[in-house]
Amino acid sequence: MRHLHLHERPLVLVPYTMAGEPNAPLAAMVGTAEDDPRLLVVAQPRNRDDRFAFAARLAEVLVPYADSFTAVAEPVAVDRGRDVRCRFTDAPQLWVPNPGGVDFLRLFGRSTRFRTTEGEYAVPASVPLLGRWLTFFANSAEVPGSSLLLNAVQALTSHWVTGQSSAEDAQLAALMGWLAPPPGMSVFAAAARAEDPAVTPPAGPATDPSFDNHVLAPLLSVAEPDVAALTEVLRGQLLPTWTLMWRALGLLRTLPPGSRVAGRWDGDRDAYSAFVQHLADGGPPQPRRDGAVAAAARLSRLENAAARYAVQRAFDDPLVMAEYRLAGAAFTAEVTLAKADRIDDTGKRPVLRPRIMVVTTEPVRVAPGAALTSPARPAQKATVISVTAADGPKTEVLLELSGGMGRKLVAEPGSVPEVGERLLLTTLSEAYRPGAAFPEPDRTPWTHGGPPGPD
């Protein structure tokens, strides 16, 4: 089961940086088709002008790509239908080899988005724009479940496990060696091959030190480096990873998408649409650091996204749910009794509160009062009334249902589980949890970065 959106036309980017320099690009292989990689090389990585020339050339590829999904928009109702907002029907998707690649993009975005296009240190207008796009992508990569900027190592390891540790899985080549060894080669041989930098160059952004010392250094030590030769050796270093990236995408494409993937991609399209709008409105570049309130709000959004993503993965994927079952946070059970028309009339108004009895052989670690959900009926809450040990390893759980049965005092057909139905019940819940309220910037006390008082 695939838990990420996989774009039909992703932009793959394999960056290489200069060792020792903070975020000095050395080369990048970029493109939207495996047979059409574009190789960008920086002849003098320590030279500022060369660096921004590289940024301008990367911008030529990346900015038009990022801009190319704005042709069709759809209206989305907001504020319970009182308003509509436009959302583009598609959005860009960037792929880098590993988390280091994401960090590179974040830092490169930081070093370019504040550049001025006037005066002595002017850079082409595309450079700060590239910086803002990269920052947008890097920020969204922090949101669990977002698919705007993905890295292959994390995408693969969250779908497959290998027989090696996470330290070894962090190398894309070793990871792919396990998941899809070259024909005729054992996984052990493939993984061993992948670890020899002389045979398999690293996936970057850091270069192989002995490549630096023996190949790159002689080429860069002259005043006018031979660009053609440099391009050739760098192509040799980047091409294997480029090929692996497309194989990794192919592998992920073999998995059917989870049913909640599309919903998360809607959120990504929202973020993309809002950012395009922000750029069109002439909004300022993202700040160097968030203020205290913005940072707290962002943290709370990220925490919510993480919790939601974890639950959605489990609801989509029986293998993920199995982990929760093992830990006792979920169990499958069979319905043995069902009273679908039970009405609770102890309150002001009578309400429909069916009860069902389920029996399970799995460990049940829930107490009366706990609220359970079943992925098949996510809108329905099942409150535990009692838990009784029955004969043998069996446990009987009595549940009272509320929600997801229509508005009338008679349940919609099929909305109440029937006797004999097998249910998965879990303490996980997809229900929306409202975020904490944070003050507006101008209402924030100065101790938290707000404006100073009037006096």
Place this chain on the structure above:
Amino acid sequence: MTAAFDRLRGGVPAKRHNARTIAALTANPGCTRRAVLDAAGIDKPRLAERIGFPGNFGQSRFALARGNGFEAMLKADGCALLLSVLRDVLHLDEPAVSYDDLGEDDDATLGARHGRTRDLLAAAAGAALIDHPLLTLQVAGRSVFLEPDLIAFHAGGRLHVVEIKSFAIVDGQADSAKVSAAAVQAAVYVLALRRLLADLGHDPALVSHDAVLVCPRDFSLQPTAVLVDVRKQLSTLKRQLARLASVSELAAALPDDLSFDTALPPETLTAALARVGAKYAPECLSACELAAFCRHEATGTTAALGRPVRDALGGVDTVAEALALAAGTATPPEELAEAAALLQAAARLRAEAVGAATP
């Protein structure tokens, strides 16, 4: 006991220690093999190469060049630039600061340089920068010299460890792995300086637990300094060093004919390694030059899959055993009954989830 170590090493001189090797020494404290080899000062990269498992611990010369360039720039003109960032971060305004460089590396003058370090620290009055001081530390029951990779800054009655690093601090943030590695190294120096002061009859607390880290700022070569509180690293370090003290006993208990003299044939060395117990974990890959060898040796163990896996399988040592327990083909010993039940439940759930028939 030094004799035991010398014997293990054979005719080769002991490898010198520096803050990085001491820090690494404490990275996998449970491993006897490493403790013995390191305490004896055996050249592990060479050893690994001899037995056919060379490590890949090279450093790019671009990184070295930049590091050296940054350091040279800070120290130019009597450390003018370095002093200005130190004054800023420590809020000092000492008008005059003396500068003493105790010189570059040379094995022959170790004793003399250590003596001068003691004299300078004993005498330090007013503000002083002491470059390349040679310190010693007790490691595994003997005193080792530390590579002088630091500057001690004496000002306002306190001593600070100053570390110059070439990774960048961008918008006040730096790579956390690099910062924590620097913090452990600084803690090694703080500890060594404190021991020296105590020796000299001074209050060891004069050495601040706030080390000063000097790095390039943002994307420039402009330096910026930050204080790093190394108290936590200090207490870990002390604990691990105390544990290493027992290594000399271990070494003394090893058979007399055991030797890791790198001149010996590879098979002899491999056999010798097998006689000293190891405790491989994937963390070794970035911390110990023998990792490729130990990983090979540990193939099939749950530990080789990393701590999370090993802990989840508490007590089950090999992958084969875990699979047998899960399939129910092996009868678990009593202490593993719980792990076995869990494994079987996991296997059943997995089978159900992938749609296969429940075994």
